[in-house]
Structures are given as C-alpha cells and as structure tokens.
Amino acid sequence: MKQTLTYQPHSFGAHACRLRVEGFPDVSSGQGEEALGIITGWCLDWVGHPQLEGRREHLQALMATVIPYARHLLSGVPRAMGAENDPVSIGPLPTGGHHMQLRSSQPDTPPLEVHLDDAELADLVRVLDQCRLDPRIQLPLPVPASLPLPARELRDRVPLRRRLSAPVGGLAALALATGASTLLPTPRPSGGPAATPKTSLKAPERPPSPNPPPPATKLPAPPKAGSAAAPALTSQVPPEERLKRLRTWLISRTPSTGAGPSPQTWKLAVNPGGEVVAASPVEGSNGKQRSSLGLPQGEVPSTPTGTLLLVRGVVTPGGFWELAPWNGW
Numbered sequence: 015m016k017q018t019l020t021y022q023p024h025s026f027g028a029h030a031c032r033l034r035v036e037g038f039p040d041v042s043s044g045q046g047e048e049a050l051g052i053i054t055g056w057c058l059d060w061v062g063h064p065q066l067e068g069r070r071e072h073l074q075a076l077m078a079t080v081i082p083y084a085r086h087l088l089s090g091v092p093r094a095m096g097a098e099n100d101p102v103s104i105g106p107l108p109t110g111g112h113h114m115q116l117r118s119s120q121p122d123t124p125p126l127e128v129h130l131d132d133a134e135l136a137d138l139v140r141v142l143d144q145c146r147l148d149p150r151i152q153l154p155l156p157v158p159a160s161l162p163l164p165a166r167e168l169r170d171r172v173p174l175r176r177r178l179s180a181p182v183g184g185l186a187a188l189a190l191a192t193g194a195s196t197l198l199p200t201p202r203p204s205g206g207p208a209a210t211p212k213t214s215l216k217a218p219e220r221p222p223s224p225n226p227p228p229p230a231t232k233l234p235a236p237p238k239a240g241s242a243a244a245p246a247l248t249s250q251v252p253p254e255e256r257l258k259r260l261r262t263w264l265i266s267r268t269p270s271t272g273a274g275p276s277p278q279t280w281k282l283a284v285n286p287g288g289e290v291v292a293a294s295p296v297e298g299s300n301g302k303q304r305s306s307l308g309l310p311q312g313e314v315p316s317t318p319t320g321t322l323l324l325v326r327g328v329v330t331p332g333g334f335w336e337l338a339p340w341n342g343w
Contacts (some may be wrong), residue, residue: 031060032059033145034058035053035145036054049150049151049152050150062134073155077142080142081142082158091163102114103115112129116128253339256284259288260325278328279296279299280326282314282324286321291310292312292322293312294314
C-alpha cells in the first residue's frame with residue numbers, strides 16, 4: 015500500500031515550506047502500515063521558489079548539506095558545504111543570504127540556482143529535521159555528526175584586542191612584581207659564632223663622626239698594700255641597668271661601618287653611668303677598630319678597682335654589639 019507523509023512546518027513571517035515523502039512500508043522487515051521503509055519520491059513546495067522533486071539519494075544529499083551548513087551558521091562560522099560535483103551545494107552570499115545549487119542527475123540539465131534568506135533557510139532546516147526524526151520513517155537518513163570546531167576557527171572569531179589582553183596583562187603584572195621586589199631592602203647577613211645568650215645591639219646607620227674620640231679616662235690607682243680591702247666590683251647600680259646604659263652609650267658613638275670583616279671581641283670596663291672607660295681587645299682581636307668604634311684608648315687593667323663593671327662585647331661585621339657580663343671569660 016502506498017503511503018504519503020506530509021510535514022507542515024512552522025511559518026516564519028510570510029514564508030512557508032512543505033515537504034511530501036512517498037513510499038511503501040518494508041514488509042520484509044515487519045513494518046506496519048503506517049511505517050515508511052521504502053522511499054519512492056519526495057516533493058518540496060515553498061512560496062516564491064520552484065518545486066523540487068527527486069529520489070531518496072537526492073533527499074539524503076539535501077539533508078547532508080543543508081543541516082551542517084545551518085550548524086556552522088549558529089556557531090558563527092559560516093562555511094560553504096558541498097563540492098561542484100555534489101547534487102547539492104550551499105554557501106553564504108557576500109551581500110547577505112544564502113545561495114544553493116541543485117544539480118540534476120539527468121544529462122545536459124543546468125543546475126538550479128536558489129537564493130534563500132534566513133527565514134527561508136530556517137523553514138527548510140525545520141522540515142528536513144521533522145522528516146529525519148519522524149518515527150514513521152523507518153529507514154536511515156544519516157547526516158554528518160556534530161564535531162567541535164577547530165581552535166583556529168574559534169580564534170578568528172575573537173577580536174585581536176581580546177586575544178592579546180590576557181598575555182599582555184600577565185607580562186605587565188610580572189614586570190610590576192619584579193620592580194616592586196627591587197625596592198625591598200636586602201637583609202643583612204648574620205655573622206659571628208654561636209655563643210652563650212648575649213644582647214644584640216644594632217648601631218645606627220650614620221657617617222663616622224668627624225670629631226676625634228674623647229681622651230681616655232684615667233683609672234683610679236690600685237690600693238696600697240696593707241690598706242683596707244678594695245670596694246666591691248659592682249656599685250649599687252644593678253648589672254642589668256648598667257648594661258642598658260652601656261647600650262645607649264654605644265649607640266651614640268659607634269658608626270654602622272665600624273666593624274671589620276670578622277667579629278671583634280673586647281673586654282670593656284664600664285662605670286655606673288654606662289660609659290666605657292677602658293677597652294682591651296681579646297680572643298685574637300687586633301684592636302685596630304678602636305677609634306672607628308669610638309672606644310677609649312686606655313687598656314683594662316688586670317685587677318680593676320672601684321665601681322667598674324667588666325663586660326664582654328663582640329661587634330659583628332654587620333655592626334651589631336653583643337654584650338654580656340664578663341664573669342671570668
């Protein structure tokens with residue numbers, strides 16, 4: 015029994031399109047009367063264009079060309095479909111619209127030229143999809159599978175300014191971070207061997223004083239034999255307070271560039287006011303930095319008397335004073 019399937023698509027504006035497919039059910043496959051398994055012909059009617067007719071292979075060629083072309087249009091990458099020898103070819107027009115050529119299988123028949131606008135193309139794609147997806151048509155009408163667009167085609171869609179914004183912004187951020195890192199101060203290296211807990215003192219960074227160091231303070235004479243016992247080594251001022259005053263004294267006198275290339279160890283005699291009245295280099299120090307460190311010229315006697323406090327001071331190459339009570343060093 016011959017069957018006819020008619021598809022009435024939606025209309026866009028004043029345009030309308032209708033596709034009619036004729037054929038028979040494939041009884042050998044057990045298809046029912048409403049099915050269509052063998053296509054004997056089809057007819058396409060639309061307003062303003064000549065009627066199209068053909069066989070099954072022409073309908074498949076129409077679907078395999080028009081539907082992928084519509085997909086590229088929706089992706090924003092228009093591309094012509096169909097070669098010169100194919101039954102159907104379609105491509106965009108420079109002035110807008112779409113140009114489709116249908117080539118007949120009959121010899122000496124010129125191709126049919128059809129110009130479509132966007133609404134007419136949408137009508138054609140709709141009726142072809144309805145025909146391809148109708149469950150009553152039980153024969154394959156394949157179309158090319160949907161594949162991702164190549165990266166070069168997507169790149170051409172993005173404006174050059176947007177494509178360059180990310181790398182240029184990254185280079186600018188890198189340059190800004192590099193310039194900011196150059197403004198950070200360089201940390202001073204920590205020098206000197208590890209010793210018992212000491213007090214670290216950073217001398218102020220200022221140029222050496224043009225004034226010569228003050229003359230050495232004369233130490234009191236040692237007591238005569240048979241006299242009363244010498245007063246205690248420390249005065250009523252606690253050693254911690256005297257060390258604090260000594261720090262203030264060194265800060266006011268010692269330039270930051272007074273240290274040598276290696277740590278220098280000194281034996282200091284400090285009065286109750288926190289002032290160094292005598293200094294002797296010890297532990298292999300040569301004492302050449304005495305003037306640059308602002309220390310007096312007098313040497314510490316082996317048995318100092320009075321209210322003097324003996325202090326062990328180590329000045330590091332970085333300009334730090336490490337102070338601790340002498341305690342028999």
